[in-house]
Amino acid sequence: MDSPKSLKKALDGDAEILSICVFGASGDLAKKKVYPAIFALFYEGHLPEDFVVFGYARSDMTTETFVDKIRSSLPRRVSSKVDCSEYVEKFLAKCFYQAGQYDDPDDFKTLATAISEKEAGKSAMRIFYLSIPPSIFVPVAQNAARHVSSLSGETRVIVEKPFGRDLDSSRELTNALAEDLKESQTYRIDHYLGKELVENITVLRFSNIIFSPLWSRTHIRNVQITFSENFGTEGRGGYFDNYGIIRDVVQNHLLQVMALFAMEEPASLDAEDIRDEKVKVIKSIRPIDMANVVLGQYKKSGDETKPGYLDDETVPPGSRCATFAAMALFVDNARWDGVPFLIKAGKALHKREAEVRIQFHHAPGNLYKKQLGATSDMNSNELIIRIQPDEAIYLRLNSKIPGLGMRLDQTDLDLQYKAKFGAGELPDAYERLILDVVQGDKRLFIRNDELEAAWKLFTPVLNQIENDNINPELYPYGSRGPIGAHYLASRYNVRWGDTYN
Ligand code: BG6
Numbered sequence: 001m002d003s004p005k006s007l008k009k010a011l012d013g014d015a016e017i018l019s020i021c022v023f024g025a026s027g028d029l030a031k032k033k034v035y036p037a038i039f040a041l042f043y044e045g046h047l048p049e050d051f052v053v054f055g056y057a058r059s060d061m062t063t064e065t066f067v068d069k070i071r072s073s074l075p076r077r078v079s080s081k082v083d084c085s086e087y088v089e090k091f092l093a094k095c096f097y098q099a100g101q102y103d104d105p106d107d108f109k110t111l112a113t114a115i116s117e118k119e120a121g122k123s124a125m126r127i128f129y130l131s132i133p134p135s136i137f138v139p140v141a142q143n144a145a146r147h148v149s150s151l152s153g154e155t156r157v158i159v160e161k162p163f164g165r166d167l168d169s170s171r172e173l174t175n176a177l178a179e180d181l182k183e184s185q186t187y188r189i190d191h192y193l194g195k196e197l198v199e200n201i202t203v204l205r206f207s208n209i210i211f212s213p214l215w216s217r218t219h220i221r222n223v224q225i226t227f228s229e230n231f232g233t234e235g236r237g238g239y240f241d242n243y244g245i246i247r248d249v250v251q252n253h254l255l256q257v258m259a260l261f262a263m264e265e266p267a268s269l270d271a272e273d274i275r276d277e278k279v280k281v282i283k284s285i286r287p288i289d290m291a292n293v294v295l296g297q298y299k300k301s302g303d304e305t306k307p308g309y310l311d312d313e314t315v316p317p318g319s320r321c322a323t324f325a326a327m328a329l330f331v332d333n334a335r336w337d338g339v340p341f342l343i344k345a346g347k348a349l350h351k352r353e354a355e356v357r358i359q360f361h362h363a364p365g366n367l368y369k370k371q372l373g374a375t376s377d378m379n380s381n382e383l384i385i386r387i388q389p390d391e392a393i394y395l396r397l398n399s400k401i402p403g404l405g406m407r408l409d410q411t412d413l414d415l416q417y418k419a420k421f422g423a424g425e426l427p428d429a430y431e432r433l434i435l436d437v438v439q440g441d442k443r444l445f446i447r448n449d450e451l452e453a454a455w456k457l458f459t460p461v462l463n464q465i466e467n468d469n470i471n472p473e474l475y476p477y478g479s480r481g482p483i484g485a486h487y488l489a490s491r492y493n494v495r496w497g498d499t500y501n
Contacts, residue, residue, distance in 0.1 A: 015125035015153040017050040018438065019115050023140050024132035025055025025066070025097065029160065031073045033191075034131055037430035039074045039091050043084050044427075046435050052118045055097045056111055066097035102132070103139045108147040115148065123152040127437055130159050133239075138176045145180035156437050158187045161252055162243060163446075166462060167455040174448050187437050188446040192253035194429030194436075196417070197387045199444070201260045201356070202274075204385070204393070211383075214360070216335045221380065222494045223261065224342045224357040225254050232298060232307065232348040232477060233323065237314035244321045246465075249345045251458045255282065256446075257387075258341055261356060262331050271442035275450055282453040286330040288461045295465065296324030296482035297472035298348035306348070306477035322465070322472045323347045326485035328492055340492040344485060348477040354387040357497040363398075371408040372398060379410060382497065391417035391426065 020038060022030050041047050055066055074088050098114050100107030115126070128144050130137060141157060149155040159177070164170025177186060192198055205211055214220065227249055233240045240248060256278075263277035297320070299308040309315060309323050324346035331341065360381040366372070372379045382396040394414035401407040417426065436444055464470070473482035489496050 014123055015048075016122040017052070017119050017124045018048050018127070019052050019054065019119060019124050019150075020127045020129065020434075021054040021056060021111070021115065021144070021148065022129045022131055023056050023102075023144065024130065026057040026059045026069070027131055030055070030129075030131045031070060033428070033430045034129055034434075035070045035095075036074055037428055037434050039088070040427065040431045041435055041438075042091050042094075043087050047438070050122065051094060052115070053095045054111065054115055055095065056100060057097075058099065058101060060099045061097060063095070063097040067092045067095055070095070102136045103143070105143055105147055108143040112148045119152075124150045125153045125438075126150040126155045127434075128155070128157045129434075130157065132160075134162050134164075134173075137173060141177050142180050154185075154440075156185050156187060156440070157181055158189055158434070158437055160189055162247060163188060163451055164455065165243065165247060167452070167459040170451060170455045174451070183448060186448075187433075187442065188448075188451065189433055190252050190256050190444075190446055191429040191433065192256055192387075193444040194431075194433040195387055196426045197385055197391050197393070198257055198260065199432075200393075201257070201385065205261075206265055217337055217339045219360050220339055221359045221361050222340045222342060222492065223258075224344070224359070224494070224497055225257055225261075225355075226343075226357070226496070227254055227345040227354045228349040228351060228481075229347045230349060230352045230478070232309060233312055233315070235312070235314060237309070237312035240323075241315050241319050241321045244462075245323055245325045245345050245347065246458060246462060250325055250327075250343060251454055252446075254343050254345060255454055255457070257356060258329070258343070259450075262336060262341070264335070269443070271445075274443055275447045279447070279450050279453050281331060281333070282450065282457060284331050284333045284336075285457055286332050288327060288329065288457065290461060290464055290470075292328040292488065293461060293465075294324075294326040294482060294484035294488050295322040295470060295472040296326075296346065296475045296484070297321065298323050298346075298477045298479075299474045301477035302479075308477065309348070320469065320471055324349075324472070324475065324481050324485075326481070326488055328488060340494060342489055342492070342494060342496070344481070344496070346475075346481050350478055350480055352389060355497070356385040356387070358383040359494070359497075368398065368406075368408050371406055379408075384497070 022034055024030055038053055042051070071088065071092060074091070075084065096114065096118065098111045100111060126149065128148070130140055132140055137159065141159070145155070145157070164173050205215060259278040259281050263281040266273040266277045297309050300306060300311070309321070310317065310319060315321070326342065326344040329341040329343060330336070331339070362380040379398055384392070384394050384396070386392040392414060394412045396410050396412055398408050399411045401409050433444060436442070473484050475482045486496070
């Protein structure tokens with residue numbers, strides 16, 4: 001069958017066919033992210049001509065019913081311009097469904113037979129996507145590895161977070177998976193690493209001579225990494241309550257962004273070299289002091305139209321689970337000594353946004369203090385990397401207001417992705433990451449020692465929060481979060497960045 005564009009990359013090794021199996025195929029993630037990403041790869045010509053996609057889940061249904069369910073989640077346009085609807089049916093013709101239990105080896109053997117039939121004796125690379133709740137990670141990974149692994153080619157397994165709840169449970173999970181899977185086969189996904197602007201952090205740092213000399217305590221006053229969502233847990237409270245915002249977003253997504261931002265230059269772009277540097281910098285983060293942590297939980301909005309976290313029926317009554325966290329982290333090495341990294345993550349806030357904001361020191365002996373008309377710190381340069389929405393990089397500068405006289409103001413030198421590269425052209429993070437798995441590129445996946453270092457950092461503070469029954473500060477749905485986050489920032493002489501328009 002023709003794919004719309006010519007196949008750009010062949011499969012690794014000698015494989016003649018690619019078989020992807022999505023475990024947990026009837027779940028939300030599979031429908032919203034995984035299938036659309038595989039479809040986009042197909043449409044873009046990144047999959048080999050010969051491929052099949054199997055869905056596996058407990059619900060008893062036929063392939064036809066399953067295909068009907070995912071049809072609606074596939075895009076009809078991959079970008080603003082291109083109509084790809086005619087490829088939807090071609091793609092769906094390659095999709096199959098197999099029902100089975102997650103703990104029954106016989107069901108996995110039946111799946112293996114069904115996949116083998118489609119592979120028709122060709123040498124196959126098999127990719128398993130574990131889009132399943134953590135409670136069944138181990139049995140599914142074991143059964144899949146033991147009974148469904150490719151006998152004629154490589155098998156790779158994509159694992160979704162949460163990778164445990166703390167250091168011990170994460171180690172248990174790692175050891176259990178390691179019984180059947182080699183580290184080289186295991187792809188721990190953190191979808192933030194697949195975001196365009198997150199990948200661009202290292203490019204920005206290491207390929208622009210103007211930035212490298214500025215990237216240290218000598219010029220940088222503080223770094224803010226923020227994540228905010230303008231919606232609450234809405235129905236996901238059952239999962240969320242067991243984890244909380246630190247495990248859900250900070251320990252993984254935001255820490256990864258911080259590691260890419262703060263690491264030393266890797267020896268090369270090889271996955272191992274990059275991950276070596278990330279592990280090193282995570283290990284250099286000072287143990288977190290509870291005095292530098294602010295927790296929050298959202299309550300009803302001021303006008304009572306939006307529910308509080310505890311109004312979510314899936315949340316246990318009286319839960320102290322944090323839906324917001326702000327903290328100051330410090331990297332104890334020569335480059336970053338004394339620079340606060342302020343991290344903020346929250347649900348049900350006033351806007352949806354993720355960004356990295358670097359505030360530089362003020363220009364010493366500023367000639368123009370008077371014309372700027374404010375404290376010099378307020379007029380220091382800022383570099384902002386807006387991860388989403390409306391991806392952008394902008395540099396805030398002091399500049400003369402055009403006209404007679406000498407009045408100065410802050411202005412932005414900006415690179416707006418939409419304006420520069422066109423709307424809707426950026427691939428989804430999952431698309432990029434699944435392609436990396438097909439190509440065996442592990443740069444954007446979490447290595448086990450990286451995971452271990454991340455849990456070592458956060459487990460003591462998570463234990464303290466639980467053992468001391470620390471109550472989160474309440475903030476209204478749709479607000480800017482608890483006031484404590486502002487006190488935390490001001491302790492380090494920092495103002496959280498404002499909104500960029
Ligand atoms: C997930 C978290 O990992 O990331 C969710 O579990 C969060 O709680 C989501 O909403 C945010 O991802 P994105 O790509 O929408 O910013």
